[in-house]
Amino acid sequence: MIHAHMTAWFLALVLFFVALGLHKSGKEKGAKIVQMVLRLFYVLILLTGFWLLFSINIDLMYVLKAAVGLWVIAMLEMILIRTKKNEKASVLWIQFIVAVLLVLYLGFSLPL
Ligand code: HEM
Numbered sequence: 001m002i003h004a005h006m007t008a009w010f011l012a013l014v015l016f017f018v019a020l021g022l023h024k025s026g027k028e029k030g031a032k033i034v035q036m037v038l039r040l041f042y043v044l045i046l047l048t049g050f051w052l053l054f055s056i057n058i059d060l061m062y063v064l065k066a067a068v069g070l071w072v073i074a075m076l077e078m079i080l081i082r083t084k085k086n087e088k089a090s091v092l093w094i095q096f097i098v099a100v101l102l103v104l105y106l107g108f109s110l111p112l
Contacts, residue, residue: 001055002112005048009069012041013100016076023083035080042073056112065106071099 022031075096082089
């Protein structure tokens with residue numbers, strides 16, 4: 001399940017940047033399709049993440065890891081929406097970078 005989880009979040013990050021790139025180059029239709037696929041990946045991340053969470057002896061650090069994971073997903077979605085509306089997303093970008101670094105740190109440092 002850990003591999004499914006890692007594949008899911010890795011592909012989600014790739015799809016996120018693909019969607020942004022398509023939007024920036026004016027390909028709205030493509031961007032929309034990629035964003036829909038991306039939302040499917042959010043579900044996969046959530047399913048695998050909660051699966052992992054409930055298959056271990058939960059302690060606070062894992063719950064924190066999961067919360068930061070949710071924060072990352074929220075930022076991905078909000079950045080895409082703001083960018084689509086041509087609104088500023090710099091505060092969201094900062095949060096995104098902090099959350100990703102934190103989730104990677106927590107994810108890889110916690111023993112499974
Ligand atoms: C985009 C968001 C996310 C990223 C980048 C991410 C990243 C990671 C990473 C790097 C690991 C460690 C893999 C390893 O040890 O080999 C991991 C494990 C884990 N993730 Fe996520 N994750 C995300 C979202 C979530 C969500 C939403 C949840 C819960 C609802 C979650 C729950 C877990 C749990 C319970 C583990 C196993 C404990 C651990 O080794 O840290 N993750 N994740």
